[in-house]
Amino acid sequence: SQQGEEDPQALSIQEGENATMNCSYKTSINNLQWYRQNSGRGLVHLILIRSNEREKHSGRLRVTLDTSKKSSSLLITASRAADTASYFCATRPYNQGGKLIFGQGTELSVKP
Amino acid sequence: EAGVAQSPRYKIIEKRQSVAFWCNPISGHATLYWYQQILGQGPKLLIQFQNNGVVDDSQLPKDRFSAERLKGVDSTLKIQPAKLEDSAVYLCASSPPTRTDTQYFGPGTRLTVL
Numbered sequence: 001s002q003q004g005e006e007d008p009q010a011l012s013i014q015e016g017e018n019a020t021m022n023c024s025y026k027t028s029i030n031n032l033q034w035y036r037q038n039s040g041r042g043l044v045h046l047i048l049i050r051s052n053e054r055e056k057h058s059g060r061l062r063v064t065l066d067t068s069k070k071s072s073s074l075l076i077t078a079s080r081a082a083d084t085a086s087y088f089c090a091t092r093p094y095n096q097g098g099k100l101i102f103g104q105g106t107e108l109s110v111k112p
Numbered sequence: 113e114a115g116v117a118q119s120p121r122y123k124i125i126e127k128r129q130s131v132a133f134w135c136n137p138i139s140g141h142a143t144l145y146w147y148q149q150i151l152g153q154g155p156k157l158l159i160q161f162q163n164n165g166v167v168d169d170s171q172l173p174k175d176r177f178s179a180e181r182l183k184g185v186d187s188t189l190k191i192q193p194a195k196l197e198d199s200a201v202y203l204c205a206s207s208p209p210t211r212t213d214t215q216y217f218g219p220g221t222r223l224t225v226l
Binding site for chain 2: 031033044045048088099100101102104
């Protein structure tokens with residue numbers, strides 16, 4: 001079953017604006033990851049945040065994690081048309097090996 | 113470094129037929145995963161291999177799906193017989209032994225069952 005719930009399901013913004021996507025999950029996790037999927041392609045790993053971390057940055061990406069609320073957010077700053085894709089959060093639950101459980105995804109459209 | 117290779121990229125079959133997908137992970141990656149991604153949803157893990165052993169196949173519909181990784185390198189996923197609801201993208205991913213948290217995905221095989 002899907003563990004992650006993502007919000008919004010779809011987001012449309014203009015180039016240069018910031019995009020924020022949220023993810024909620026149900027069980028205790030080892031880490032949470034964000035992946036990007038361009039139409040018709042495989043997933044690309046963006047960033048990983050461990051359960052003992054609260055915030056992490058990578059280039060224009062900023063991820064936060066609140067384990068007390070079982071939620072995470074992904075912020076993409078100064079978005080570009082090339083950021084248009086689907087974004088998925090994936091949780092790695094405790095004691096389930098390397099298994100990742102993906103959310104439903106947020107479809108981001110960045111208009112030039 | 114070459115990425116995860118999958119073939120075929122597209123497959124159209126009729127229900128009750130059989131189909132097989134092939135995956136070649138990144139060289140040296142001991143862990144291999146097969147996911148099913150139905151349109152509009154996130155990927156769902158079907159099976160995880162560590163070398164040639166199965167780690168997790170709890171969500172694999174074993175009455176019709178089978179997978180093997182005989183030499184601990186490439187893998188095949190088979191569906192027999194296919195149902196309409198098997199229409200999806202089948203993604204293969206692999207992880208290196210030193211970074212098991214990160215999965216590298218192939219381009220996927222898009223299966224349409226008519």
